[in-house]
Amino acid sequence: MKFLQPLQMGRLIRRYKRFLADVRLPDGAEVTAHCPNTGSMLGCQPDDARVWLSASDNPKRKLKYTWELVETAPGVLACINTARPNHQAREAIEAGRVPSLAGYAGCRSEVRYGAEKSRIDLLLSGHPSRPDAWVEVKNVTLAEAGTGFFPDAVTERGQKHLRELMAQVAQGDRAVLFFVVNHTGIDEVRPADHIDARYGQLLRQAVEAGVEVVAWRADLADEEGNPSGGLSLTEPVPVVLDE
Structure with missing residues (x-):
C-alpha cells in the first residue's frame, strides 16, 4: 500500500x-x-x-x-491516520501475507453483526475448511520503550467489540483482533492496563474464549528514518498478555 x-x-x-x-x-x-x-x-x-x-x-x-x-x-x-489500518490489514490478508488468515475467497467490510449492533471491520468467508473469520482492526501508535500499548484512552467501544468477538466464537465462527502497528519504534504489543484496565481484562477473557490476536507492523520508514512512501504490513509483532 x-x-x-x-x-x-x-x-x-x-x-x-x-x-x-x-x-x-x-x-x-x-x-x-x-x-x-x-x-x-x-x-x-x-x-x-x-x-x-x-x-x-x-x-x-x-x-x-x-x-x-x-x-x-x-x-x-x-x-496517525485511523482511516488507514483497515486498508492495510485487508491488503495484507488478500495478498496472503498473514498466514493465519490465508485461504479465504471473500472479504467484506463494515458488515453489521452482534447483539450490541456493531460493524465488523473485515468479514472473511469462503475458506475450504475453516469457518468465517470476523476481524476487528485496531491501530497501535502508543509506544513506551519499545512496547506498543492499546488503547491510548479508555474505550467503551473497544470493550464492546471484544464482547461481540467472543459471541461470534461461541456461535462457531472465528474471531480475530488484528493490531496494525503503525509505529516504527514498537517491538511488541500489550494491553494498556494502566489506561483502561477493563479493556485489558476483557482482552484476556476473549483470548481464553478463543478469540485470536495478531499484530503486524507497517513499513513506514526507510533506513534514514524518513517516510518510505509505503504503508504495507511486512512483519508480525508479538502480542504479550502477561500482567
Missing part, C-alpha cells in the same frame, strides 16, 4: 478540536490540516514535531491537507 503522491513535510504547531492541526511548511507558510484521528494520540503530537501531510486537489474539500505521519522521536515514525 503506497501513498498516491509524495507527502509534504512540515512542523506541528498544534492539534485542536480533535480534527484540526496547524502545521508550518518549510517555506514558512502555515496551513490547517485535517487530523483523521478521534483518539487521544498520546505520544503522537510532540511540540514542533516533524509531520507529513497528504494533499488533495478535490475542490469540494474544505481542507487541502490531511495529517498522515509524525516523528515521535528522532527517526521514529507513526501513522
Whole structure:
C-alpha cells in the first residue's frame, strides 16, 4: 500500500478540536490540516514535531491537507491516520501475507453483526475448511520503550467489540483482533492496563474464549528514518498478555 503522491513535510504547531492541526511548511507558510484521528494520540503530537501531510486537489474539500505521519522521536515514525489500518490489514490478508488468515475467497467490510449492533471491520468467508473469520482492526501508535500499548484512552467501544468477538466464537465462527502497528519504534504489543484496565481484562477473557490476536507492523520508514512512501504490513509483532 503506497501513498498516491509524495507527502509534504512540515512542523506541528498544534492539534485542536480533535480534527484540526496547524502545521508550518518549510517555506514558512502555515496551513490547517485535517487530523483523521478521534483518539487521544498520546505520544503522537510532540511540540514542533516533524509531520507529513497528504494533499488533495478535490475542490469540494474544505481542507487541502490531511495529517498522515509524525516523528515521535528522532527517526521514529507513526501513522496517525485511523482511516488507514483497515486498508492495510485487508491488503495484507488478500495478498496472503498473514498466514493465519490465508485461504479465504471473500472479504467484506463494515458488515453489521452482534447483539450490541456493531460493524465488523473485515468479514472473511469462503475458506475450504475453516469457518468465517470476523476481524476487528485496531491501530497501535502508543509506544513506551519499545512496547506498543492499546488503547491510548479508555474505550467503551473497544470493550464492546471484544464482547461481540467472543459471541461470534461461541456461535462457531472465528474471531480475530488484528493490531496494525503503525509505529516504527514498537517491538511488541500489550494491553494498556494502566489506561483502561477493563479493556485489558476483557482482552484476556476473549483470548481464553478463543478469540485470536495478531499484530503486524507497517513499513513506514526507510533506513534514514524518513517516510518510505509505503504503508504495507511486512512483519508480525508479538502480542504479550502477561500482567
